[in-house]
Amino acid sequence: MNTLAKIEGALPLPISVDDILAARVRIAGSIVHTPTLISQTFSNMLGCKVFLKFENLQFTAAYKERGALNRLLQLDEAARAKGVIAASAGNHAQGLAYHGKRLGVPVTIVMPTTTPTVKVMQTEGHDATVVQYGEKFDDAYAHARVLEVERGLTFIHPFDEPDIMAGQGTVALEMLEDAPEIDTLVIPIGGGGLFSGMATSARAMKPDIRLIGVQAELYPSMYDLIKGENLPCDGDTLAEGIAVKEPGALTRRFVDRMADDILLVTERRLEEAVSLLLQIEKTVVEGAGAAGLAALLTYREQFEGRTVGLVLTGGNIDTRLLANVLLRDLARSGRLARLRIRLQDRPGSLFQVARLFDEQQVNIIEVYHQRVFTSLPAKGLVAEIECETRDRAHLDRLLHALVEAGYESSLIESA
Structure with a gap:
């Protein structure tokens, strides 16, 4: 263990369960007590x-407004009058903009230029001033600290x-009161604020509860820190809400002391999880x-037989x-496919x-008849047919039928 780790390990944790209980009283009535419901389908699967804890049902469609409101309510009158500033991917x-407007506190937000348009529009819809700067959260954060001093x-x-x-x-x-049988919590980690708060309250309520952090494989910043690794931390991730290169100085203490493990998930698994949550x-x-959910899909053996609580942290x-x-997931599952079929240039061949x-019984969605831009002889042609099937087995039957009929065909792989 290096010297810095030893020092941090000896430092007290900055919050206790009493702080969380006080926060609950403070924000009650202004935050939705979202449902914690069992998913029978995922359980069987x-x-x-x-x-599942449906934090995507908050007014701003994310858990973040809990912390934002708790912080705003503790500002003094002078700070409320001047206003607040934050850096955020959305x-x-x-959460800050919505509750700032409710409380009459001016809010300025610095967002990366890569932030999804829906998040920019929704933030501006709460009368916040949005400044877009830099491609990553860390760029936006540095600029916000400059504006903090200037303004x-x-x-x-x-x-x-x-x-x-x-x-x-x-x-x-809320989760453990509504579903006390939960013995494992799987918590997304970006900067680590959610994990820190949830771990503190969960361990106070159930000291033996298992706490698992999850990070996107492209942004393993807390994973690197805790496990002493040096994996690259960059890329265009679907999980931009946890795309943080530098975890918190305070939050790392909680993760280091309380996390039983940190798991990494790929972009493909994240896409699959988003699609399954909508379908199921x-x-x-x-x-x-x-x-x-992406972690459960990837590391099934680690959770077998356990009672797991997942937080659906946001829906923006x-x-x-x-x-x-959704379309990429359909393609991967074989329910949506594009085939390239070589035909003879004669009447009735496409028919x-x-x-x-x-x-x-395969539904044809689109047909692209290629005659010019092909390496085939002038009398040869290629048809690309996009189609919809029931599943991969159904698609395989179609491909077999084409081969049996003498057609040279191939599946154009995607996603």
Whole structure:
């Protein structure tokens, strides 16, 4: 253990369960007590009992407003009058803007230029001033600290402040009161504020509870710190809400002392989790909000037989991005496919192929007839057919029928 780790290990934790209990009283009536419900389908699928906490049903569609409100309510009158500033990829921004407007506190938010449009629009919809700067959270954060001094505003950190962590800890209070049989919590980690608060309240209520953190594979910042690794931390992740390069100075203490493990999930698993939550639970969740389910899908053996609580931390996903995720998932599962089929240039050839699709009860969505931009002889042609099937087995039957009929065909892989 290095010297810095020893020093941090000896430092007291900045919040206790009493701070979280006080935060619950403070924010009561202004925050939705979201449901914690068992998912029978996921439980059967994954071999463990799965409870979901629907924080995407908050007014701003994310848990972040818990901590934001707890912090705002403790500002003095002078700070309230001048206003507050924050750096955020979106959900902290919306929570702060919404409750700032309710309380009459001016709010300025610095957002990365890559923030989904829906989050920018929703934040501005709460009368906040939005400044877009830099491509990553860390760029926006540095600029916000400059504006803090220039404008005399109070900076409210998205995760590395005791009042923020205490507010987020109310999530676990509700979960374990509503579903006391939960023995494992799987918690997304970006900066670590949610984990810090939830771990504090959960361990106070159930000292033997298992606490698992989850990070996107592209942004393993807390994973690197705790496990002494040096994995690269960059990329365009679906889970932009937890895309943080530098975890909190305070939150790392909680993760180091309380996390039983930190797991990494791929982009493909995040996409699958977002799609499954919409298909099975009929609920819209952003990439970061689906990280817990992505971990269960990836590391099933670690959770077998346990009673697991997942937090659907937010539902603010751009509709166009959501559409892309769903279509890519359909393609991976074989329910949506594009085939390239070589045909002879003679009357009825496309009709004969279409008849095979009809016989196999495969729905044709789009046909692209290629005659010019091909390496085939002038009398040869290629048809690309996008189609819809029931599942991978159904698609395989179609491909077999095409081969049996003498057609040279291939599946155009995607996603």
